[in-house]
Ligand SMILES: NC(=O)C1=CN([C@@H]2O[C@H](COP(=O)(O)OP(=O)(O)OC[C@H]3O[C@@H](n4cnc5c(N)ncnc54)[C@H](OP(=O)(O)O)[C@@H]3O)[C@@H](O)[C@H]2O)C=CC1
C-alpha cells in the first residue's frame with residue numbers, strides 16, 4: 552500500500568477547525584451521558600443543573616462491551632448479506648458452498664468420532680460400514696468444548712438462513728416490481744412464524760428423534776445446513792420469477808389454513824412437552840394416560856388421543872398453506888408438501904419402531920386406543 556502524504560488544495564477547515572476537532576470528541580460523549588442522566592432524574596428537565604455523575608459501578612458493566620461488540624458483529628453480518636443494491640444472483644453459489652461445507656463437516660465428524668468414548672456413540676450409525684456410518688453419523692452429540700454442534704446446526708444457521716433467503720426474495724420482488732406481492736408476504740410471514748416458533752421453543756428440540764437418537768452424520772448436517780435453507784425457501788424463490796395474484800378470499804382461506812395448522816402443531820407439541828416435564832401440571836393433570844413398564848406414561852386423550860402424531864398433522868397443514876399462494880400452474884412450489892409428507896410418514900414409522908421397542912405391550916394398547924397415525928379416519 553502506498554503512503555499518501557499529499558495535501559488537498561484549498562482545504563477549508565470545518566467544525567471550528569483544530570479547536571473544534573479537539574473539543575467536540577470530548578463534548579459530544581459528555582452530552583450523551585448528560586442527556587441520559589437527566590432522562591433518569593425525576594424532573595428530567597434539561598434546564599436543571601447537570602446531575603452529579605453516577606459512581607463508576609453504574610458506569611461500567613463487563614457485559615456491556617460483549618453486547619456492543621456482539622451487536623456490531625451481527626450488523627456486520629447483515630451488512631455483508633447479498634441484499635439491497637447487490638444485483639448478482641448468488642443463490643446457486645451459496646447452495647454449492649453449503650453443500651461443500653456439509654461434506655467437509657460430515658467428514659470431519661466421521662473422523663473425529665473414532666476418538667469419541669463408547670458411550671458418546673449413536674445406536675444407529677455404528678455398523679462398521681463406512682458409507683452408511685458417514686451418512687447416519689457415528690457420534691450422537693459431537694461437541695467442540697461445550698459447543699454442541701448438532702444442537703447448534705439444527706436450530707441456527709439453516710433455519711435462520713432460510714428466513715434470510717426468503718427476505719432476500721421479497722426484496723428482489725420489490726426491486727423488480729416496485730412492491731411485494733400478497734403471495735410473497737404470506738409465504739414470508741408464515742415461514743418466519745415457523746422459524747420464530749422453533750427458536751422461541753428451542754429447548755423442545757432436545758426431545759426430538761434427531762437429538763435423542765440419531766447420530767450427527769451427513770444426513771442431518773446436510774439437512775440442517777443445505778437442505779433446509781435452500782429447499783424450504785423454494786416458494787419464495789418461485790414467486791420472484793412467477794408472480795401470482797391472490798384474491799382477498801383466497802388469501803383469507805390460506806391464512807386460516809396456516810393458522811389452524813400452526814394451532815394444532817403448537818398445542819400438541821406443547822401438551823406433550825408439558826406432560827413430559829411435569830405430568831402433575833394443571834394443564835395436563837386431567838388427561839387420561841396409560842402406564843408403561845418404563846415408569847413413563849403415554850397420553851391417550853387430548854391431542855395425543857386424536858391421532859398418534861397430531862404435531863405432524865399440524866405441520867402438514869402448514870406445509871400446504873405455504874405452497875397454495877404459488878397457485879396451481881406449477882408443481883415446483885408443492886415439492887415441499889410432497890417431500891414433507893414422505894419424510895413424516897417415514898419418520899412416524901421410525902418413531903413407532905423405537906416406541907414399540909421402548910414400551911412393548913403398552914405401545915400396542917396405545918395403538919389400539921388411538922388407531923390413526925397422522926390423519927384422523929384416513930391414515
Ligand atoms: N419442518 C421439518 O422439516 C420437520 C419438522 N418436524 C417437526 O418436529 C416436531 C418433533 O417431531 P419428532 O421428533 O419426529 O417427534 P415427536 O415430537 O412427535 O416425538 C415423538 C416422541 O413423543 C413421545 N410420545 C409419542 N406418543 C406419545 C404419547 N401418546 N404420550 C406421550 N408421549 C408420547 C415418544 O417419546 P418419549 O415417550 O420417549 O417421550 C415419541 O418417541 C414435530 O412437530 C414435527 O412435525 C420433524 C421433522 C422435520
Ligand SMILES: CC(C)CCC[C@@H](C)[C@H]1CC=C2C3=C(CC[C@@]21C)[C@@]1(C)CC[C@H](O)C(C)(C)[C@@H]1CC3
Nearest residue numbers: 705706748749756759761770771773774775778779
Ligand atoms: C436430507 C434429508 C432429505 C432430510 C433431512 C431432514 C432434516 C431436513 C429435518 C430432520 C428433522 C428436522 C427438524 C427441523 C428442521 C428439519 C430437520 C432438520 C426443525 C428444526 C424445524 C422447526 C421445528 O419447529 C422443529 C420441531 C424444531 C424441527 C425439528 C426437526
